[in-house]
Amino acid sequence: MIAPLAAIVKRDLLLAVRAGGGAGVGLMFFLAVVVVVPFAVGPDIPLIARVGPAVLWLGAFLASLLGLDGLFSADHEDGSLDLLFLAPVPLELVAAAKGLAHWLATGLPLVVLAPLLGLLLGVEPRALGAVTLSLLVGTPALTFLGLVGAAIAVALPRSGLFVAVLTLPLAIPILIFGVGATSAAIAGEAAAAPFKFALSLTLFFLVLGPAAAAAALRHARD
Amino acid sequence: MRLNIEGLACRRGERVLFDGLSFAAEAGDAVVVTGPNGAGKTSLIRLIAGLTPPQAGAVVVDGAPLARESLHLIGHLDAVKGALTVKENLAFSRALLGGRIAGETALEALGLAALSELPARVLSAGQKRRLALARLLVAERPLWLLDEPTASLDADGQARLAAIVAAHRAKNGIVVAATHAALDFPGAREVRLGGAPA
Amino acid sequence: MPIRDLANPHRFLALARALVPAFAILAALLLGLGLVLGFRAPADYQQGETVRIMYVHVPAAWIALGTWVLMAASALGTLVWRHPLADVSAKAAAPIGAAFCLLCLVTGALWGRPMWGAYWVWDARLTSVLVLFLLYLGVLALWRAIDDPDRAARAAAVLTLVGLVNIPIIKFSVDWWSTLHQPASVFRLGGSTIHPALLTPLLVMALGFAALFLALYLAAMRNEILRRRVRTAHILAAARAER
Numbered sequence: 001m002i003a004p005l006a007a008i009v010k011r012d013l014l015l016a017v018r019a020g021g022g023a024g025v026g027l028m029f030f031l032a033v034v035v036v037v038p039f040a041v042g043p044d045i046p047l048i049a050r051v052g053p054a055v056l057w058l059g060a061f062l063a064s065l066l067g068l069d070g071l072f073s074a075d076h077e078d079g080s081l082d083l084l085f086l087a088p089v090p091l092e093l094v095a096a097a098k099g100l101a102h103w104l105a106t107g108l109p110l111v112v113l114a115p116l117l118g119l120l121l122g123v124e125p126r127a128l129g130a131v132t133l134s135l136l137v138g139t140p141a142l143t144f145l146g147l148v149g150a151a152i153a154v155a156l157p158r159s160g161l162f163v164a165v166l167t168l169p170l171a172i173p174i175l176i177f178g179v180g181a182t183s184a185a186i187a188g189e190a191a192a193a194p195f196k197f198a199l200s201l202t203l204f205f206l207v208l209g210p211a212a213a214a215a216a217l218r219h220a221r222d
Numbered sequence: 223m224r225l226n227i228e229g230l231a232c233r234r235g236e237r238v239l240f241d242g243l244s245f246a247a248e249a250g251d252a253v254v255v256t257g258p259n260g261a262g263k264t265s266l267i268r269l270i271a272g273l274t275p276p277q278a279g280a281v282v283v284d285g286a287p288l289a290r291e292s293l294h295l296i297g298h299l300d301a302v303k304g305a306l307t308v309k310e311n312l313a314f315s316r317a318l319l320g321g322r323i324a325g326e327t328a329l330e331a332l333g334l335a336a337l338s339e340l341p342a343r344v345l346s347a348g349q350k351r352r353l354a355l356a357r358l359l360v361a362e363r364p365l366w367l368l369d370e371p372t373a374s375l376d377a378d379g380q381a382r383l384a385a386i387v388a389a390h391r392a393k394n395g396i397v398v399a400a401t402h403a404a405l406d407f408p409g410a411r412e413v414r415l416g417g418a419p420a
Numbered sequence: 421m422p423i424r425d426l427a428n429p430h431r432f433l434a435l436a437r438a439l440v441p442a443f444a445i446l447a448a449l450l451l452g453l454g455l456v457l458g459f460r461a462p463a464d465y466q467q468g469e470t471v472r473i474m475y476v477h478v479p480a481a482w483i484a485l486g487t488w489v490l491m492a493a494s495a496l497g498t499l500v501w502r503h504p505l506a507d508v509s510a511k512a513a514a515p516i517g518a519a520f521c522l523l524c525l526v527t528g529a530l531w532g533r534p535m536w537g538a539y540w541v542w543d544a545r546l547t548s549v550l551v552l553f554l555l556y557l558g559v560l561a562l563w564r565a566i567d568d569p570d571r572a573a574r575a576a577a578v579l580t581l582v583g584l585v586n587i588p589i590i591k592f593s594v595d596w597w598s599t600l601h602q603p604a605s606v607f608r609l610g611g612s613t614i615h616p617a618l619l620t621p622l623l624v625m626a627l628g629f630a631a632l633f634l635a636l637y638l639a640a641m642r643n644e645i646l647r648r649r650v651r652t653a654h655i656l657a658a659a660r661a662e663r
Binding site for chain 3: 148151152153155156162165166168169170172173176208212215216219220
Binding site: 003004006007008010011014015018019077078079080082083084085086087088221 | 268271272273274290291293295297298299300301302303305306310313314315317318319320
């Protein structure tokens with residue numbers, strides 16, 4: 001059963017890298033958000049440094065949500081989704097495999113880029129570590145929750161915004177606890193509790209996401 | 223192997239496409255499903271494959287429901303990824319389906335061996351169709367479900383399809399194909415939709 | 421065995437024709453009584469007259485939450501039994517629930533200003549109710565975006581069930597996190613903590629709101645059934661013209 005799932009992850013990663021769209025654009029959007037915020041806030045450097053972690057989370061959050069479009073739609077459009085339905089593995093695991101590939105291609109680069117962009121915002125080193133770690137824990141939750149929105153909207157004409165809008169309400173707690181864990185770590189308070197909350201959210205969505213996405217895909221057929 | 227279609231019913235939106243459809247196929251048989259546009263040929267193929275649940279009736283193989291590990295489905299669309307090479311596309315299908323036969327053999331049989339390193343997006347429609355059909359050869363499955371298999375195929379492609387279908391039937395496989403065009407499947411049974419009741 | 425026809429909701433339409441006016445009248449009576457009782461009830465010693473907003477805000481919240489649960493039950497009907505009345509129920513309930521949710525948020529803000537000094541705070545209760553409102557909007561958007569009513573119903577059903585996780589969060593948010601919002605005082609394991617002088621108008625208003633919801637909901641279901649009949653008639657007319 002591993003071989004088919006590994007094949008799915010490998011194929012999706014290859015497509016993400018070659019199709020020259022998904023991964024790179026997400027990173028550029030992240031950069032754009034981070035660059036634009038100081039202009040909006042004004043030349044108040046201490047303030048920018050203080051909101052820096054939140055801005056990084058906001059940028060990663062939006063980039064993740066907007067990148068969900070096409071997770072299943074691309075396969076639906078060219079008939080590959082039927083092939084995945086007929087594979088000798090449960091559809092839930094197929095969805096999880098696609099989620100993993102999507103996070104590796106779009107979420108993980110955001111986590112890697114975050115500390116560098118944090119320097120742009122003048123965020124101090126300890127805060128940078130906290131943000132990066134919370135993003136590492138939180139971005140998988142965003143991707144796996146996003147599986148559900150992408151699956152529900154699979155047959156709809158491609159609108160990156162629509163899937164993002166569907167997914168956003170339930171993604172808000174991920175943002176809240178991700179930033180909460182970061183702030184606690186920065187303030188030197190006990191960051192363990194919010195971090196554990198963020199981690200448990202991720203584990204929750206790692207299970208709920210593929211299960212609900214598989215159900216949605218099954219019900220989207222005629 | 224004996225395939226039994228028993229009293230299948232299909233509804234699309236508010237329209238009833240067919241009702242009480244029954245036929246059987248033995249090992250080595252070919253069934254050709256014909257009918258006008260919108261008659262439900264594709265829906266029937268998808269129903270048999272188990273992609274959609276039937277309104278009524280059952281698809282039974284040797285007394286048990288048809289398992290997805292026993293069938294190949296080549297649908298309307300090719301399921302070919304333009305950004306991957308021909309070889310990579312086929313390797314993916316092979317790994318996904320747990321196939322044991324080398325991709326090169328399949329490409330040879332469909333006349334695609336020379337194109338194996340090319341990205342699939344540069345292929346013509348007929349070549350992409352052949353690549354889709356090559357999937358049939360990388361994993362051994364007893365039941366083949368084909369939806370418009372000859373779409374975009376030239377004479378050579380059609381001949382190759384006929385050859386692989388004949389070989390499959392000789393090994394006691396079953397083929398059910400929905401089509402507009404004439405298919406070269408000797409001794410095939412016809413099931414006609416959208417006209418007189420089956 | 422011939423295919424069964426689409427479940428014919430004749431009986432439901434007959435029922436609705438009788439119940440909608442009945443619930444409407446009941447709602448008018450109860451809301452009227454509730455408002456009278458509400459204004460005659462004592463004012464709060466701290467908040468003064470503004471506490472009376474509670475008589476609209478709290479029942480609206482209960483209806484908003486209850487509607488999502490009703491939609492979730494309908495969603496199960498759609499996904500598990502494929503019952504067409506379940507589709508209709510979910511589609512009819514959604515906009516009404518959204519409206520009550522918005523009413524709850526707005527009256528809450530109007531109440532918050534004199535009570536806390538702010539129209540809005542980002543505490544757990546308010547945030548989770550806002551999330552509920554966003555989920556309502558998502559479901560409404562989904563209904564409009566998908567043409568085929570069966571598919572739309574199934575997609576909305578999945579989203580509704582996934583969003584159900586928000587309901588216990590809303591209910592228990594005031595217990596789990598320290599919030600500005602008042603903790604549970606009516607539906608709690610130990611009995612309610614509100615004085616009967618305030619509880620009675622509250623319950624009367626709640627019943628009135630429930631009657632109002634039912635009147636609107638049944639009317640909306642009836643409209644949706646009729647709308648689907650028109651759609652089917654159009655489709656059949658087009659199909660006949662083709663032959």
